[in-house]
Amino acid sequence: MFIDTIKRSAFACMVALLLAGSARAQQDWIRTGTGLGVEKVRLAVPDFKQVSADPTSGELIKVFDDTLWNDLSQAGIFDVVSKSFYPLQVPGSPDEVKLDAWANPPANAGMLAFGNLNASSGDALVQGWLYDVRNTQSPQVLGKQYREKATPENARIIAHRFADEIIFRLGGGIQGIAESKIAFVSARSGHKEIWAMDYDGANQRPLTHLGSIALSPRIAPDGSRVAFSAMTGGGWNIVMYSFDLGRLVTFPHFGGTNLSPAWSPDGKQIAFSTSRTGDPEIFICDSDGSHPRRVTAYHGPDVSPAWNPKTGSQIAWVSGRTGLPQIYMMGSDGTNPQRMTDQGYAVSPSWSPNGQFLAFAWIRHYGPGMPGAQDIYVMDIASKQIVQLTHEAGRNDFPSWSPDGRHIVFQSNRSGGEQIWTMLADGTQQHPLTNSGHNTQPNWSWK
Template identity: 45%
Template sequence: MGSGQSHPDVQTKPTMKPRLTRCMRILCAVLLLALAGVAQDQANIVITGTSKFHMAVPDFRASSAVPKEVQDTLNQVLWNDLYQSAVVVMVGRSLYTAPVPNSEADLNNASLRSAWSSAPLSVQRLVFGTMDVQAGGLMVSGYLYDVTQPPGGGRLLARRYVNPDTTEGARSIAHHLADDIINALGFGPGIATTQIAYIHSTPGGQQEVWTMDYDGANKQQRTHLKGIIYSPRISPDGTELAFVQSIHGDFQIRLLSLLTNRLLPFPHFRGNLSESPAWSPDGTKLAFASNMSGPNMEIYTINVNGSGLLRLTHSRGYDNVSPAWNPKPPKGSPGGQIAYVSSRANLPQIYIMNADGSDPTRLPLGGFASSPSWSPNGLMLAFAWVRNYGSRNAGAFDIYIWNFGTKNYIQLTHNEQRNDFPSWARDNRHIVFESGPPFHTQLYTVAADGSVPAQLTTSGNNEMPNWGQ
């Protein structure tokens, strides 16, 4: 899958090339063997721009005091952030023939507005600004205008930002400005300031939790435990991380403070496997799967402080795993709503139950379905699925989205390879997932309409992404 280009002069049609991922930790070993011989395919993702604002973002005017690399970083990151938002069509800079405003006062000139809003540019929203260095700090003023409005109107955003005059400071300002622009356009919170947690494996097989910015930059190692670690999950407020660690052969859930990078206390349960932690919407509880009560995996919830353990499922000869808490459950759901994967129908299927364990209901999917992930608005569920599992033309895992309004699904990836572990961004528009050959899995993002695909990692083995809200 190709990443979005920096400063593109024309709208392009990126090519998405998902590849075979490694076997899931649970329930998937047999499936991978069945799919090992499938040939690689690819799917073209077309950015249509339908019903999206046409936006121009000329380079910000900079004083001579601003280092060139700082200027370039701010301009490039801001462009990429807005391009990746999937809600605007970026008008290529090679087409800019209109004068760039030096200040808001310049927009009192009707001919300047017309130069931007008329053909051939036909810009609807104009972003411009200035940058300077004062007292060792980078000062950026950013503006967003609806240039189709007459002089004296159309201002949607005017904001000033201050950070150290470094490339890191410029990058942070660009992210915050981009999110402010998306919000000012009426699309709610953006994703430019969000983080993604994931598992990175070393050549020796050791696994650690890492985090990175939404675009793959600023990668940071969060754990130094030198062992088997998986299933990282960021808390709703972004301050804590739940994950699974192998401790003397037992797999147990651990908690890490993202503020101090120190482990926090959490109970160690009976049995040798407790995994798949999932935060409740308010961050006070975790749902997880465990074999603490017998040979089969069951779903439990517990308060983060270790109290209030509650068993939700009671299986006989089958497993229940991979719980995912609905951030916005429908009214009348006792304690909320949880999606999970159960093998009660032989092949793994996705079920939804109330958070007290009542009213389990299976999604009408068939095949082999796993890895459920709720959209933040609770209206959609992303998952990995082999629709025709068991047939000679079973295919491999693709990412799908179930729409609870239409009670139907759409297919996000179209290929003969495997894509897994989808996770939603807070804007309800983007998904991160893993894809790649065994031991060289990489992470990708894509908008839910199939546009703006981007590759976030390129080296090592990177898997099980979780998008912080």
Template identity: 55%
Template sequence: MRRRLPLAVAALAAAALLPVCLESQQDWFRTGTGVGVEKVRLAVPAFAARSAEVQTAASVFYAVLRDDLEASGVVDLVSPSFQPLQVPSLPGELNAEAWLQAPTGAHMVAYGNVSFAENQLLVSAWLSDVRNPQAPPVLAKRYRGDLTEEQARQLAHQFADDIIERLSGGVPGIAQTQIAFVSDRSGNKEIWVMDYDGHGQRQITREGLICLTPRWSPDKSRLAYTAFERASASSEVTRTAIHLYSLVMNRRLAFPYLGGTTTTPAWSPDGQELALSSSRTGDHEIYVVASDGGRLRRLTYSAGVDISPAWNPVTAKQIAFVSDRGGSPQIYLMDADGANVERLTTGEGYAVSPAWSPNGQMIAFAWQRNNSNFDLYVMDVATRQTVQLTHDAGRNEQPTWAPDGRHLVFQSTRSGRNQIWMMLADGVGLRQLTFEGSNTAPHWSPR
């Protein structure tokens, strides 16, 4: 009898492990947008420079355009080596048949030329459907700007967004969006901003202490963030408060200190209010306050840490947040007035940093299960169905969504120190955006 016990135990253990194996396999299922829909195969030949002075601008425009389209996740970009040698710079030069047949196999071709006219950089660009050569071009655009590389980049972003909007059923691209994040490369953690592709990283705050959790206002004019500040100019005592920074006036805006440790601001969808967490009563609770700091009202009444609120961007009627009221930190949901609190995550492990998808239906978050690393997950709020997006690649935390709902940006240690990465919402198409210093807490700007 005693001899058999180990066997029984082994059988039990195997039975216990089995569902886990199945579950983790299931986590690999893809849920990306447009699954099952064939991507448009798009060819983008080089843009002809009409004069020597726009040579650089033309090559920058071409490189950025390809990069944007590649990152979009919407099109299947034809490799340049598969493209015909004869490159169109005008609709009349397009030999549709040559682009349609193998090995190119393009459905669409984006092409054009770059010139210098009226003292400005001028890009003439077209998008043509080579399967339907009789029809006029799908897009015919002219983009103007100063003759600088920076402008060439911006014009390429504009054309990329126009193409994506046309090819993805009306959802515009994100090529002109920006990402706010925290970087320590100045020696202190400050708020920085970069283009969505990692270009043009620039320091916004110069507070000299610690800035965390930047959040764009819905109109992109302001950043709210968590900041350590001195209790008074000469004080050695620091405290944590909400700061607002105007990107229009390039200076901080007044916002009152609300007491205790006040952290993690989140804008209401209309930009009129901020949800935040404060320990002003001694315990971290969620509050809502007008964007000038007035009309404070308390939403949660629960012992423990309630932090990281996130407002449903569509309904504005629900706030997701993190609470350890049940033991370990988990994602909870409540009405915007504090009623109907319910736990969304299973209670297992350590779940933090909820971020609503732009359609208000999904929440991305960071979850540490079974003492493994933090990985990113997406939950469909209606069904609670949860899918794991990152696997076995360092710590992955602080996800936020791009306004197209197709991309996520997050911090990851997969390349060593914390860096900002973006990927498509189904976990593919990874790109590292930062390389210098340690970079965390990215937040994607509205469009």
């Protein structure tokens, strides 16, 4: 209970601290993170015990252990204890746990996730427990059992589910993201096509085979479809892919250049940029493409809309109406447009799931003699305070929030070619998810 309360406030604290820090030293690196003010739970995750001699179980348990370790260490709410500090006797079941050995130095763990994997006659049975090792009276926080066909893919899925249970229990009741997906654009086939992968970069696979140019994938809130824009029939059109059917489904052509579709949080409407009137403006249509209606009316590029996922009543977008592109915000009916950035080159807004923050890409100091790096920033919408998340590391663009609001995926060319990277929403733990070909424009699923 105590931990629950702490963790519930942890994310809010983190961002508040970030913003406080940025006001003080805008031009410099600031060391911030979830660890400030709130101590992260020290979680020990020993390898699961192999309890059958089945020849497949060695591979399964490796996949399972790697996936569980990665999920928990990337979750952003744990201090996962290094394996070199673990006691020599690793438990596979509750009767093998010596609480003292985990609670005392060198492990100094607060929580212990452990269990076993039993592969027999084609099935994999996984038992997993989460123990509060300092609660000697009733240490068990969680006990779970999973049975699936014994395949490495299922070992990954079971590890994801167990990790999500732990994150849900210790992370303030916020659903984990281990089973979420990321859509993106990859040119590795020679053409830019829409691809999808698991949140951790596994299972990268193409969805489209158009052989032209496909861009800007946006996954529907219910996860059933992906809207994107593609060069089809001599122009840019909004195209719809169905995950359920595994193929493209019809969507009307509007004429002009149609770009950057964005789903309303109820999945019933799509905002997009269209130049059907001769000038790129934001339009909204129903999710089947019917009833297109105009919501912006200034000359110049208007593109990249993003709905407030919490309320559905506001849209952030990019407009070049005053020159270099800036982030704007308006009611979803087009009322009360408001400029959010005041300088530089600001594009690619992405709204945090709780509706409080905007992530965007910004060449903040734009002009002759300026370094001109493009970095990912987060703005607290209410106060317009801004925090820089990436620092002078190549050109970074297209941030997209994870469903739990703790992570941001983005594209960066810092390693040479453009690749998909992920990080915690405070800018820490940045690492690439792709490394083959050119990969851009990631979009995280809503759940």
